Amino acid sequence: xxxxxxxxxxxxxxxxxxxxxxxxxxxxxxxxxxxxxxxxxxxxxxxxxxxxxxxxxxxxxxxxxxxxxxxxxxxxxxxxxxxxxxxxxxxxxxxxxxxxxxxxxxxxxxxxxxxxxxxxxxxxxxxxxxxxxxxxxxxxxxxxxxxxxxxxxxxxxxxxxxxxxxxxxxxxxxxxxxxxxxxxxxxxxxxxxxxxxxxxxxxxxxxxxxxxxxxxxxxxxxxxxxxxxxxxxxxxxxxxxxxxxxxxxxxxxxxxxxxxxxxxxxxxxxxxxxxxxxxxxxxxxxxxxxxxxxxxxxxxxxxxxxxxxxxxxxxxxxxxxxxxxxxxxxxxxxxxxxxxxxxxxxxxxxxxxxxxxxxxxxxxx
Numbered sequence: 001x002x003x004x005x006x007x008x009x010x011x012x013x014x015x016x017x018x019x020x021x022x023x024x025x026x027x028x029x030x031x032x033x034x035x036x037x038x039x040x041x042x043x044x045x046x047x048x049x050x051x052x053x054x055x056x057x058x059x060x061x062x063x064x065x066x067x068x069x070x071x072x073x074x075x076x077x078x079x080x081x082x083x084x085x086x087x088x089x090x091x092x093x094x095x096x097x098x099x100x101x102x103x104x105x106x107x108x109x110x111x112x113x114x115x116x117x118x119x120x121x122x123x124x125x126x127x128x129x130x131x132x133x134x135x136x137x138x139x140x141x142x143x144x145x146x147x148x149x150x151x152x153x154x155x156x157x158x159x160x161x162x163x164x165x166x167x168x169x170x171x172x173x174x175x176x177x178x179x180x181x182x183x184x185x186x187x188x189x190x191x192x193x194x195x196x197x198x199x200x201x202x203x204x205x206x207x208x209x210x211x212x213x214x215x216x217x218x219x220x221x222x223x224x225x226x227x228x229x230x231x232x233x234x235x236x237x238x239x240x241x242x243x244x245x246x247x248x249x250x251x252x253x254x255x256x257x258x259x260x261x262x263x264x265x266x267x268x269x270x271x272x273x274x275x276x277x278x279x280x281x282x283x284x285x286x287x288x289x290x291x292x293x294x295x296x297x298x299x300x301x302x303x304x305x306x307x308x309x310x311x312x313x314x315x316x317x318x319x320x321x322x323x324x325x326x327x328x329x330x331x332x333x334x335x336x337x338x339x340x341x342x343x344x345x346x347x348x349x350x351x352x353x354x355x356x357x358x359x360x361x362x363x364x365x
Contacts, residue, residue, distance in 0.1 A: 009031045009070065021068060027112070027118070027123050027127070028085050029085070029115075030072050031072075032068070033069075034067045036062075037063050037066065039064055042065065043133055043134055044064065044066065044133060044134055045064055045134075045136055045138065046068075046136070046137045047067070047138050048068065048069040048071055048137065048324070049071065049319075049320060050071045050073075050085070050320055069085075069086075071083075071085035071086045071320050072084060073085055078111075079100045079108055082318060085320075086320035087323045088124055089324070090128070092326050095121040098112075098119060129327055134327060134328040136284065136287055136331065137327070137328050138287065138331045139320060139324075139330070140332070140334075140335060141319055141333075142335050142336070142347070143335065143336055147313060148311060148313075149337070153310065154299070154336055155333055157295060157311070157312050157333060158314070159283055159312050160280055160282040161280060161317075161321060162241035162280055163241065163244075163277075164239065165239075165248060165252050165274065165277050166240075167237065167240070167255075167256075167275065168236075168237055168238075168272070168275050169196070169236055169238060170271040170273070171263055173187035173192070173266075174187045187266070189233060192270075197236065199262070203251065203254070238255070240255075243314050244280065245279050256272050278318065281325045284329035284330060286329070291331050291332075291333055292310050295333065335349060
């Protein structure tokens, strides 16, 4: 939505055209590139990701049309609303989303108007793809984690994308001097929060000790901290992710009950606000099988031999495939990244993207 964003989209469009794709950009700044297959009437296969996508080389001779889309605003950094571009394609972006504001009070619609782009409800309806025209969706993305590098594989197949629940926990007590209020008389929310965070870590590391689920938890922040007194208010956030939605809900329930127990025992109040919920997405078994076979062949072509099975991973991070799953079947391929680092300047992928290209070639060979 910024000048830099537009420049990035224009650059990706140039890359697409260099690869021989017919290109266009629609009102939400999704960048599209398409090449027709030998069967022009066949449903289209969509390849995509958010606006970091690059096309390396030609797509080759195709049986069906292939459309490559670089989606806009997947991260939701400015407007705190994810999957704007892909949600529009899938037909699940409500017109009310255009009124979401950034920290300065600027709406998405305002930002688009600043770039001479007018978006109405009718425009959003025109962006939506007909499900009957789409065969499937495949996304290639860096892993954003250390597993592939640790097991020594350049790529892996994704079995599903974790569902997510975000909680905001507020614990309130009473402020007092650290040297004069006896320990037995304190109502210290910091100590309650510390106990809660250790509990949360145990719940994530050893879920079998609590209940059965496949999940991830992360992140907390303290609003205030003083050297000479204990604070009356502590707030932290909880991010629970699991590929099993029922398991995630069970964790939320168990965690909430235990937090209330901690606070009750320490005579502090506890408020838990549920800020976000998203269901897990299971990748299509047919696409996953095709990707796994193609990955094996691609690795064999590159290295001469493959000793082990191609890794199959769960994605703990959200991806545009979550939105596209409302339109069609989805599959994903992960490429390893150095140190598992993402969203930092140190994020780095070596030549492993070439393996992704070899997978594509193997799929169509």
